Amino acid sequence: MSRPLFVSLDGPKGVGKTTLLEAITKVLRADNIKVIRLCEKKSDPFRRETMALVNRLARNPCMDLEWEVCARFADSRAWISQHVLTKQPPYSIILMDRWYPSDAAFRRMVPFAEILQLNIDRNVQAPDLHVGVVTAPEISWARAAARTRGLSSTVMHKLEDHVACTQSFERAVAKHGWVLCRNEGMIEHATLQVVNEIYKLLNDL
Numbered sequence: 280m281s282r283p284l285f286v287s288l289d290g291p292k293g294v295g296k297t298t299l300l301e302a303i304t305k306v307l308r309a310d311n312i313k314v315i316r317l318c319e320k321k322s323d324p325f326r327r328e329t330m331a332l333v334n335r336l337a338r339n340p341c342m343d344l345e346w347e348v349c350a351r352f353a354d355s356r357a358w359i360s361q362h363v364l365t366k367q368p369p370y371s372i373i374l375m376d377r378w379y380p381s382d383a384a385f386r387r388m389v390p391f392a393e394i395l396q397l398n399i400d401r402n403v404q405a406p407d408l409h410v411g412v413v414t415a416p417e418i419s420w421a422r423a424a425a426r427t428r429g430l431s432s433t434v435m436h437k438l439e440d441h442v443a444c445t446q447s448f449e450r451a452v453a454k455h456g457w458v459l460c461r462n463e464g465m466i467e468h469a470t471l472q473v474v475n476e477i478y479k480l481l482n483d484l
């Protein structure tokens with residue numbers, strides 16, 4: 280297959296997505312594979328306005344605002360799909376830090392399935408391999424808090440919200456058949472699991 284293979288890693292805060300992406304990149308590049316590392320947050324030209332809206336939603340939770348937030352995230356991903364993903368070189372692997380349904384797992388009012396549909400309706404590119412990274416919420420919460428940058432969340436401040444978000448990701452992974460990667464153990468184990476999934480996919484193409 281000459282088009283790039285699109286792999287996304289998603290999951291609650293602090294589960295180790297960035298750490299894992301770095302480790303996977305090293306392993307693949309050591310095998311002479313062209314790896315393009317992307318991050319939804321940094322590829323999105325409308326990010327500042329959207330996060331301002333997410334902040335407003337956190338202060339004033341209501342259905343209309345929540346729909347607006349979901350639509351904006353989906354619009355941004357449609358933009359990235361069209362202007363960034365299509366520009367990547369053939370025979371490469373795109374590793375994306377967060378993609379849909381990231382925001383869906385943070386939402387409490389708009390149903391998960393409807394947020395997925397918003398993305399599908401806008402032709403947001405679906406990943407070839409969708410990896411949901413999780414840990415027990417207490418572990419990711421503690422790991423995130425111990426980082427120099429801390430939790431680094433604009434709106435996520437309570438462990439109970441993080442627990443709900445983790446459960447939401449776990450349900451989505453099970454329901455949609457995404458690859459579940461538990462990262463409670465050593466990072467090398469999680470890395471090997473995801474790399475093996477990527478090689479399986481490459482072999483099947």
Ligand SMILES: Nc1ncnc2c1ncn2[C@@H]1O[C@H](COP(=O)(O)OP(=O)(O)OP(=O)(O)O)[C@@H](O)[C@H]1O
Nearest residue numbers: 291292293294295296297298422426462464465466
């Ligand atoms: N398997 C592991 N064992 C121990 N510590 C780990 C493991 N994986 C990641 N960590 C550590 O956990 C912390 C959170 O990891 P990381 O920043 O990669 O998470 P993240 O999912 O990218 O977070 P965010 O969603 O906030 O961007 C980091 O300090 C990282 O070094």
Ligand SMILES: Cc1cn([C@H]2C[C@H](O)[C@@H](COP(=O)(O)O)O2)c(=O)[nH]c1=O
Nearest residue numbers: 292320333381382385431432433434435
């Ligand atoms: C905390 C939080 C996050 N999101 C969405 C916004 C992005 O798509 C991701 C990234 O969040 P991060 O803080 O950069 O890890 O999640 C959200 O929609 N609502 C939230 O409360």
